[in-house]
Amino acid sequence: MxxxxxxxxxxxxxxxxxxxxxxxxxxxxxxxxxxxxxxxxxxxxxxxxGYSRRLADVQHALIDLIDLLDSDKLRYPTDRSKIPPTGTAGSPPARAV
Known part of the structure; x- marks a missing residue:
């Protein structure tokens, strides 16, 4: 600030x-x-x-962009999993392993 x-x-x-x-x-x-x-x-x-559908859509689009720009996984090789479209209220959605 x-x-x-x-x-x-x-x-x-x-x-x-x-x-x-x-x-x-x-x-x-x-x-x-x-x-x-x-x-x-x-x-x-x-x-x-909880998580909103819109937030999940933004995260998915960012992962898609990273996949496009770094298709060989040189800069961001780990955990490019996408959050599920909806999570349970009050808790983050489970991450894919």
């Missing part, structure tokens, strides 16, 4: 990235900061209900 630096010797805006540890600490200690993420936080439980 880009944040203004503590002090910058250069002209114009300059941003630094807030790391996860700092974000986590601030999120749990600063109510005003955490309130920025209230809407997103409210949406997260609904997103974890």
């Amino acid at each position: 880009p944040v203004p630096p503590d002090g910058s010797g250069t002209a114009g805006p300059r941003y630094e990235t807030m790391g996860f540890a700092e974000f986590h600490a601030r999120f749990h200690s600063d109510g005003a900061f955490a309130s920025w993420f209230g809407r997103i936080q409210g949406l997260l439980p609904g997103l974890s209900g």
Whole structure:
């Protein structure tokens, strides 16, 4: 997350990235900061209900593209299996071995 630096010797805006540890600490200690993420936080439980058909279709298309671009399996030789079209709600679909 880009944040203004503590002090910058250069002209114009300059941003630094807030790391996860700092974000986590601030999120749990600063109510005003955490309130920025209230809407997103409210949406997260609904997103974890399982895998969607659309997500599976995107993953399948990406595997097909990798197969096309690296047909000799030189760059990505391991585990190009596709997730099943649908998974059980709340758990990832089983991976083919």
